[in-house]
Amino acid sequence: MSYDKEINKHGNILNNSKFKILKEFIAHGKTSTFKHSINVVKCGLGIIDKFNLKVNRDEFIKSALLHDLYFYDWHKTPKGKGLHGFTHAKDAAENAKKIFNINDNEYSNILSHMWPLNITKIPKTKEGVIICIADKICSIKETLRIVNN
Ligand SMILES: [Fe+2]
Ligand SMILES: [Fe+2]
Numbered sequence: 001m002s003y004d005k006e007i008n009k010h011g012n013i014l015n016n017s018k019f020k021i022l023k024e025f026i027a028h029g030k031t032s033t034f035k036h037s038i039n040v041v042k043c044g045l046g047i048i049d050k051f052n053l054k055v056n057r058d059e060f061i062k063s064a065l066l067h068d069l070y071f072y073d074w075h076k077t078p079k080g081k082g083l084h085g086f087t088h089a090k091d092a093a094e095n096a097k098k099i100f101n102i103n104d105n106e107y108s109n110i111l112s113h114m115w116p117l118n119i120t121k122i123p124k125t126k127e128g129v130i131i132c133i134a135d136k137i138c139s140i141k142e143t144l145r146i147v148n149n
Contacts, residue, residue: 003045006061007038013065018099025073028142033068036138039147040064044134053126056105060127063109066096067131089114089121 013019020034027036041064048055069092074084081087093110096102102110109128112121113135123129141147 003042006045006057007041007065010061010065013062013100016099018071018095019065019069021071022068025071026075027068028139029145031142031147036142037065037068039138039142040067040131040134043138044130047130047134053130055126055130059103059105059109059125060130062100062102063106063127064131064134066092066100066102066106067110067113067135068092069095069099069110071095085114085117089118 008014022034022037023032025033027033031039041061044060044064045057047053048057048060068088070088072078072081074088089111092113093107096110097107105125105127108124109131112118112123112128113131115121115123115132123132138147
């Protein structure tokens, strides 16, 4: 199923100039962080529909779109930053809070998306758990280049 129509309702994020900066960075393989974020939304919606999960789809889409909202190439993490895997979820949550009007659930979903690497940041919502799972599936597929870029 294509989720383009549902995702395109979030034009305030997709067309935002800050969000579009993510087109300039590679997430995994040849996939930009912009495309990766959309892949995570689609993969997560697929899981939600397959298992008929009752979730807040809006909060899910918003959090998944913004889960990697950091503005540097993580392959060359800037000096002074901790290890990307441990630090970027907090950066993304803070950026999303500043730039977009995210609520506490959405903030928490972004913050916890690297669990269990960030062992203390356990997902607190169903949407957060799904982002965590979908992010890992997409990261593997993109790294192995088994998705379209
Ligand atoms: Fe991430
Ligand atoms: Fe991600």
